[in-house]
Amino acid sequence: MTVSKVVRACADVGPETRKRVLARINELNYQPNWVARSLAARRTFMIGLIVPDLMHSFFAEIAKGVSAAIRPLGYDVVICNSEEDCAFESSEIDRLLARQVDGLILASAQPPSWVDVFERIEARGVPYVLIDRRFPDVHAPYVGADDEAIGRLATTHLIERGCRRIAHIAGPPFAPGVGRLKGYREALAEAGLTVPDSYVDHAKDDATGYEAARRLVVLDPRPDGIFGYNDPTATGAMKAILEAGVGIPGEIKVIGVGNVHYSDLLRVPLSTIDQGSATIGQQAAEILMKTIGSKRRRQPRTVIIEPTLILRESTAR
Amino acid sequence: MTVSKVVRACADVGPETRKRVLARINELNYQPNWVARSLAARRTFMIGLIVPDLMHSFFAEIAKGVSAAIRPLGYDVVICNSEEDCAFESSEIDRLLARQVDGLILASAQPPSWVDVFERIEARGVPYVLIDRRFPDVHAPYVGADDEAIGRLATTHLIERGCRRIAHIAGPPFAPGVGRLKGYREALAEAGLTVPDSYVDHAKDDATGYEAARRLVVLDPRPDGIFGYNDPTATGAMKAILEAGVGIPGEIKVIGVGNVHYSDLLRVPLSTIDQGSATIGQQAAEILMKTIGSKRRRQPRTVIIEPTLILRESTAR
DNA sequence: CTGAAAGCGCTAACAC
DNA sequence: GTGTTAGCGCTTTCAG
Secondary structure, three states, rough: OOOHHOOOOOOOOOOOHHHHHHHHHHOOOOOOOHHHHHHHHOOOOOOEEEEEOOOOOOHHHHHHHHHHHHHHHHEEEEEEEEEOHHHHHHHHHHHHHHHHEEEEOOOOOOOOOOHHHHHHHHHHHOOOOEEEOEEEEEEEOOOOOOOHHHHHHHHHHHHHOOOOOOOOOOOOOOOHHHHHHHHHHHHHHHHOOOOHHHHHEEOOOOOHHHHHHHHHHHOOOOEEEEEEEHHHHHHHHHHHHHHOOOOOOOOOOEEOOOOOOHHEOOOOEEEEEOHHHHHHHHHHEEEHHHHHHHHOOOOOEEEEEEEEEEHHHOOOO | HHHHHHOOOOOOOOOOOHHHHHHHHHOOOOOOOHHHHHHEEEEEEOOEEEOOOOOOOHHHHHHHHHHHHHHOOOOEEEEEEEEOOHHOOOOOOOHHHHOOOOEEEEOOOOOOOOOOHHHHHHOOOEEEEOOOOOOOOOOOOEEEHHHHHHHHHHHHHHHOOOOOOOOEEEEEHHHHHHHHHHHHHHHHHHHOOOOHHEEEOOOOOHHHHHOOOOOHOOOOOOOOOEEEEOOOHHHHHHHHHOOOOOOOOOOEEOOOOOOOHHHHOOOOOOOOEEEEEEHHHHHHHHHHHHHOOOOOOOOOOOOOOOOOEEEEHHHHH
């Protein structure tokens, strides 16, 4: 039909005809059926975004950035929350694939060597870009921060502020967690500092960060600095520290990563490392759209967002 | 095809045949195309969720609740962020409708009397349920809190704690904002308290809440209690108050609404009113699924979640 | 229990 | 510029 062309604003249609069609469309309250369109055109104009935790404002901000970037191009985004559960994530990805999304952006909770999921995506020929969590063996575009740099930056900052017994609440054993842990170790080594093994604990969110800090705070000797692998863990840690009657930043200095929007409203405003979350979302979306647009697989691009230190009271002298 | 039946787990297929089909499916790595399925079956197994702000953890939690409730039933949710912009919201709704979602859950940013959007939804025969923000003229299921009760509860609490000059940072002039404002006025009247007009200011998030509080804190006489219409505004307000060198809760007591998850980690832990956000999402989803399931339009159900007071330091004696 | 026939609402490619 | 012919990959209905 000519109608189809009018709806899609194709150029090759007479202005008079177009007017007539438009009028009738309005009259009938016609709305094109995107499902049928998707089937015929073999594109859905939908992309999937998978994040491990929507409650973490870092990811909510990324979602916003992605959304803002693709909306003007006529795309919608389906947001999925994997709850940091890799099996669940895997099944979510399959569903999105079955729904024929045109592309995928994922902050994956997969274990580092578990490339099975990515192979499935590639088998379907669906372009995707990784964010926040990098997988060395996966040959795909990546947008995120340099986690080792983050780890070094945070740890070095604590050292500069006079901390000598620096503990680390590390994340789950993949992606951003391992890089930051490595950066932490490097910075320590560089400064000639050594710490007991018990100074490295693990957590994944505010609740577990709280638990981890409760363990750290009773160690002897007690740490005088704690680097949390993200803001929620650092925030939870601060709660535990203060509850134990220990002063921040007097007795223990704390730093996190992510610069969540309420950081400076906390009981003790939290020093943190900004990763440019909105930028990550936006850049990832742009790369994805570019990939979708061009037929040929270009060289996967990697964008590293420079981390910046945000100084607040939790690491004040 | 018989394959179709196997995929959908229809009962009427021989166990032997099923086995063969399944084997071949696995072999070919076959995955059904949901777009084609949706077109033929006239259902997408997709529902839309529209919220005004994903960064507000209240809505993120609702999204989580909705998602958790519908996932097991084979549905997916498309989350849209309206940015509190009613024109944008309206166009988002149209897109979701064009994508043939089976249902809609919305926390709408429409002005109270602007029922046009809802009529469009109904014209398409798509079931929907309203959450958080109620529209008196719209005959649809609603799940949310009783905003007047919330306003009364918060204000009464401040009065009980000894406040006499209670200011209110009201929300945008619709849905939850007006109810809470009304409850505030009622509680004040009931206690025989009067306040100058300037004690009621407006905001919509943490940034504007901060601005509002800067205006309130310089009033003469200065308020001794502030009721923020949600936690972000109350949080922003606290920042402004503390910056002005005024003590919380000593000189001004503050209460919010929403019980965002970091409330008790704030500089001054924030007293608030819990609305049961996860429950809202879950209940809304259940009602929607029930409506989708049954052919006939049943009487729209309304679920009012009982608000509960969460006491923290910001309103301590 | 199995499969053939028809069609969901649209777009692609091509002829008029 | 316009309309025609196919067919996207599935489900529905109903006959074998």
